[in-house]
Amino acid sequence: MENLEDLKILAEQWSHQGIEYLQKIPPSQLYAAIGVLFFTTILLFLSIRLVTRTKSNTVLLSGLTGSGKTVLFYQLRDGSSHQGTVTSMEPNEGTFVLHSENTKKGKIKPVHLVDVPGHSRLRPKLEEFLPQAAAIVFVVDALEFLPNCRAASEYLYDILTNANVVKNKIPVLLCCNKTDKLTAHTKEFIRKQMEKEIEKLRASRSAVSTADIANDFTIGIEGQVFSFSHCCNKVTVAESSGLTGETAEIQDFIREYIKP
Numbered sequence: 001m002e003n004l005e006d007l008k009i010l011a012e013q014w015s016h017q018g019i020e021y022l023q024k025i026p027p028s029q030l031y032a033a034i035g036v037l038f039f040t041t042i043l044l045f046l047s048i049r050l051v052t053r054t055k056s057n058t059v060l061l062s063g064l065t066g067s068g069k070t071v072l073f074y075q076l077r078d079g080s081s082h083q084g085t086v087t088s089m090e091p092n093e094g095t096f097v098l099h100s101e102n103t104k105k106g107k108i109k110p111v112h113l114v115d116v117p118g119h120s121r122l123r124p125k126l127e128e129f130l131p132q133a134a135a136i137v138f139v140v141d142a143l144e145f146l147p148n149c150r151a152a153s154e155y156l157y158d159i160l161t162n163a164n165v166v167k168n169k170i171p172v173l174l175c176c177n178k179t180d181k182l183t184a185h186t187k188e189f190i191r192k193q194m195e196k197e198i199e200k201l202r203a204s205r206s207a208v209s210t211a212d213i214a215n216d217f218t219i220g221i222e223g224q225v226f227s228f229s230h231c232c233n234k235v236t237v238a239e240s241s242g243l244t245g246e247t248a249e250i251q252d253f254i255r256e257y258i259k260p
Helices: 002-024 027-053 069-078 124-132 145-160 163-167 187-206 248-257
Strands: 058-063 092-096 111-115 133-141 172-177 235-239
Touching: 058 069, 058 124, 058 145, 069 092, 069 111, 069 133, 069 248, 124 133, 124 163, 133 145, 133 248, 145 163, 145 172, 145 187, 172 187, 172 248, 187 235, 235 248
Parallel strands: 058 111, 058 133, 133 172, 172 235
Antiparallel strands: 092 111
């Protein structure tokens, strides 16, 4: 009880001191301070509302040519593999509710999905979309993985060290596609092999002058063998099959960052 009484006395003293201090301030200055505080509060409130409303709904499909990005794009859009799809030379993009969600009731937030061409000459197009990306799905051909492991790892390394990806901590899904085939590699095998390749890239590129490197940031922990868990952004691994329509893990990833 004594402690409570002491606190009450202390609070009264602070209250009196505060009132005395305010009384010493000229009314014009006091009103100006109140006005500035009110204006700042309103501005902060509007900024928060604006950021909340304009949160991106863009997801990028990236990866090497032939990895199956375009088939996955059509599966997510309308549930069809679009047999006979040719290599994309221009980005396929659209804003839509995921095909599996068409039967759900209520309002569902659409996804802006962009299938970025995988050809090396067209990869700069990815840079155009990265500033607005909420998430990235990096597609790897699990069937023809070993011949393309080095090239795929280099492409993913460039994405993971990109300034937009690092600063905005854009989540990445390493999607192992075509896993319906018997001879396809598992996602764990692909993850480990790509971590090994990226470790080699870290070593070789760190030995090159900074002026000669196009990447904006380095990744990993110095003195440790590279792991995707060392990235500042979240990197997860999943399996899919564009031809059979197995895209559940991709959809779960998308909806983790773009709430329906």
